[in-house]
Amino acid sequence: MPITKNLEKTINNPQFKIIYLNIDDTTDKWEETLNKYQLNMNPVVHFRLINQDSFLAKTMDLQAIPRFLLINKDGIIINDNAPSPINPALVQTIKRLLN
Numbered sequence: 001m002p003i004t005k006n007l008e009k010t011i012n013n014p015q016f017k018i019i020y021l022n023i024d025d026t027t028d029k030w031e032e033t034l035n036k037y038q039l040n041m042n043p044v045v046h047f048r049l050i051n052q053d054s055f056l057a058k059t060m061d062l063q064a065i066p067r068f069l070l071i072n073k074d075g076i077i078i079n080d081n082a083p084s085p086i087n088p089a090l091v092q093t094i095k096r097l098l099n
Contacts, residue, residue: 001037001066007085013098015073019045023052023065072097 004018020039024030030048033039049057056062060069060080068085070078070093078097083090 001039003085007091007094010091011094011098015098016094017045019047019071021056021062021065022048023054023057023062024048070094070097 001020004020008016008018022030022033024033027048047056049062052058052063060067060077068082068090069080070082070090072078079093082093
């Protein structure tokens with residue numbers, strides 16, 4: 001995911017983490033995505049949800065990926081439909097939250 005990797009470089013703060021969620025139907029598709037975007041290395045955090053009917057997918061109303069959410073360090077969802085990482089407003093919001 002080049003846009004999220006660029007966001008990580010822009011923010012450049014060890015407190016900032018990106019968590020990737022995947023709702024592919026099969027483990028093979030998930031592993032293919034991990035390899036394609038080099039998401040299978042530390043410190044990348046990724047989870048495969050079983051499907052769109054999983055508890056987390058339903059709780060977050062995940063119907064499509066990519067979807068961007070902002071979650072603060074206390075685990076509170078700040079924005080459940082955050083702008084894309086290429087949007088400068090997202091960078092400003094993240095930097096404000098980190099200060």
